[in-house]
Amino acid sequence: MDTQTKILNTSISLFAQKGYEGASLADIAKLVGIKKPSLYNHFSSKDDILLTALEKVFKGYNEQFFQLITDKNSSVKATLYQIIIENAKMCWEDQDLILFYKRMLLFPPELLKERINEMNIRFEREFDEMMAGLFKESMNKGEIPAADIQPYVNSFNCLLDGIFTRSNIVDSFEKFEQIVEGSWQVYWNGISNEVK
Template identity: 30%
Template sequence: MSQTKIRDVALSHFASYGYEGASLSKIAEEVGIKKPTIYSHYKGKNDLFLTAVRYVFQLERRKVLSYFKMAQVKPLKEKLEGFFTMIEEGFNNSYTTKFLLRVSFFPPAALMDEVMTLANSFIDGLHRQLIKLMKYHQKQGEFAGIEIEEAALAYVTMVDGVLVELLFAGNHRFRKRVEAAFPIYWSGIHCMADKIKENRP
């Protein structure tokens, strides 16, 4: 119980103050233990931070899977558009989502390799989920002939790009980028599908 509570309190401190601003003494004080007790559960600040990061990526991965499962009966366009809304709402209302985005773009220099390994694994998982989703819709007659892996990767790239606006410039500019980029992406995918159909003997 103490280990989990330390992790959860540490996560809130890392989310609020960043890696550099978070203090093990303050974390211990909020948990209700002495600072040395933390070292009986974690090797130090780096270990505690990475534990919190791993936990957040697991939480957010479950949210993504849950979103696509709940949206299963919706048209693909609605699912993909709605994913941006899910991200935006998470950023505004969930400190775990906000922490995940911030640490993915601004990892502590000393832990960059470890954090980026986790972030890349998360992105690869999203890519795989999108491939599975798009293949399902392709079987229903959408995107005939389209390379699904490339279509999914293009979508992930677009998500990555607009997230920068959410972090740096806020909701309004994020939404403006989404409203500009997504229709072009969607039209482009369908244009490619139409051309493939036209070129078939």
């Protein structure tokens, strides 16, 4: 792996664990195995490292789920469930990636707030369009009641975010699994039944 990639991966882990302000360039350099000033041969500043890493993570996240959707040949319900499970697995196992993603989204360093927000809007729109297509297909198949698409997308995003947050609060995998399963069942039950 070349040095630049090594710096990015190390930074993602450290920014995820200690935050932008909490992770120093000295920390990063030490883990990469070079001295601090050498970082400046690959990136122009700490900001530069963060923004490059974030762009990479956003992109990877969307691509992962885009692939999951296009590769499928099962029911929309099964695909939605798979997205939930894949997301939950990421939250519990590859913690650093999604932790970094959400941390920078929720609590960006002050000076980069605007640029990070713009970046997110771009990727979130992409993700939402992908999900809207999926729900439309589900309606055509008669799996869910025909209605405005947006509430389906909104509540699904809300579910994904809730699962992420819960994954950081709960202390055992068993509890986390129960939360994911329970919340998914309530969600699917909620969108597939006609409103009383």
